[in-house]
Amino acid sequence: MWKQKVFPVLCRVEDFKPQNTFPIYMVVHHEASIINLLETVFFHKEVCESAEDTVLDLVDYCHRKLTLLVARSGCGGPPEEEGSQDNNPMQALQKQAELMEFEIALKALSVLRYITDCVDSLSLSTLSRMLSTHNLPCLLVELLEHSPWSRWEGGKLQQFEGSRWYTVAPSEQQKLSKLDGQVWIALYNLLLSPEAQARYCLTSFAKGHLLKLRAFLTDTLLDQLPNLAHLQSFLAHLALAETQPPKKDLVLEQIPEIWERLERENRGKWQAIAKHQLRHVFSPSEQDLRLQAQRWAETYRLDVLEAVAPERPRCAYCSAEASKRCSRCQNEWYCRRECQVKHWEKHGKTCVLAAQGDRAK
Numbered sequence: 167m168w169k170q171k172v173f174p175v176l177c178r179v180e181d182f183k184p185q186n187t188f189p190i191y192m193v194v195h196h197e198a199s200i201i202n203l204l205e206t207v208f209f210h211k212e213v214c215e216s217a218e219d220t221v222l223d224l225v226d227y228c229h230r231k232l233t234l235l236v237a238r239s240g241c242g243g244p245p246e247e248e249g250s251q252d253n254n255p256m257q258a259l260q261k262q263a264e265l266m267e268f269e270i271a272l273k274a275l276s277v278l279r280y281i282t283d284c285v286d287s288l289s290l291s292t293l294s295r296m297l298s299t300h301n302l303p304c305l306l307v308e309l310l311e312h313s314p315w316s317r318w319e320g321g322k323l324q325q326f327e328g329s330r331w332y333t334v335a336p337s338e339q340q341k342l343s344k345l346d347g348q349v350w351i352a353l354y355n356l357l358l359s360p361e362a363q364a365r366y367c368l369t370s371f372a373k374g375h376l377l378k379l380r381a382f383l384t385d386t387l388l389d390q391l392p393n394l395a396h397l398q399s400f401l402a403h404l405a406l407a408e409t410q411p412p413k414k415d416l417v418l419e420q421i422p423e424i425w426e427r428l429e430r431e432n433r434g435k436w437q438a439i440a441k442h443q444l445r446h447v448f449s450p451s452e453q454d455l456r457l458q459a460q461r462w463a464e465t466y467r468l469d470v471l472e473a474v475a476p477e478r479p480r481c482a483y484c485s486a487e488a489s490k491r492c493s494r495c496q497n498e499w500y501c502r503r504e505c506q507v508k509h510w511e512k513h514g515k516t517c518v519l520a521a522q523g524d525r526a527k
């Protein structure tokens with residue numbers, strides 16, 4: 167909510183030109199940290215079950231992210247990461263936030279798929295919100311159609327995975343990507359589970375959207391995900407079935423509490439909140455910056471995170487496998503000296519701040 171209501175106000179303040187945007191960047195980046203954590207823990211079904219009614223807020227969050235992802239893919243795809251030429255630090259920060267938003271949306275897709283794995287234990291309110299309020303099956307069909315994580319560049323297929331774009335070898339182009347697999351599994355869960363079938367109203371609109379899936383269900387795909395043969399049979403039956411009129415039953419719908427409460431308590435105050443944070447949070451003194459850097463260094467213990475990382479570090483500039491680390495801050499990795507020099511313009515301020523925090527510690 168802060169990114170939607172407060173951050174745009176901060177970016178519109180013309181005379182706000184902070185010497186260091188790192189405190190604001192950390193707030194923006196915090197969402198990415200949280201969604202990474204959620205993606206990890208929701209892999210386990212007991213976490214989804216223990217979340218109880220707060221799952222409603224998480225479902226709404228994932229829906230917002232995926233809707234925005236579909237909308238942006240229809241307007242030319244995700245923004246490209248380029249060397250910043252902006253003199254205005256807030257404009258540069260906005261571009262970084264847009265790049266981060268794409269990766270966050272892809273993580274939200276994984277979280278949503280893990281929630282659909284527990285469809286048999288979800289509350290009726292959650293199931294109704296997924297199928298009736300948001301019509302997630304139709305949204306997932308849109309994602310398969312646009313496939314925002316794939317693109318063609320110079321006649322070569324590229325896919326987004328592991329925070330970077332990589333070129334797919336011609337022999338691998340028929341292989342199902344992880345993100346496409348997440349969409350198919352979520353669709354399978356939402357359309358074929360008995361609990362969802364009992365709640366989902368197959369209107370003419372929904373039927374038209376779902377039947378588009380038949381074009382994607384090739385023999386190659388079925389070889390990789392054999393369970394989709396059941397989905398293929400469901401679609402064949404759906405093509406011959408009569409559509410249902412929209413249900414007009416009186417339903418007592420549970421409302422997501424977290425989002426509604428934040429919006430209710432702060433309605434009409436967003437400008438004042440932005441001004442307060444501008445003066446007291448995002449315009450710190452040099453001493454305050456050093457203290458913040460120390461707290462961040464303690465929070466983001468990279469040596470601990472690297473110990474459990476499933477992959478080797480990647481170069482911050484070219485994304486190749488890296489073996490050399492920035493000697494000053496120890497945070498960024500590089501594959502060779504030339505990449506570190508080219509990346510210094512972007513990394514320099516963060517590096518100096520982190521190094522100051524370590525000295526203060």
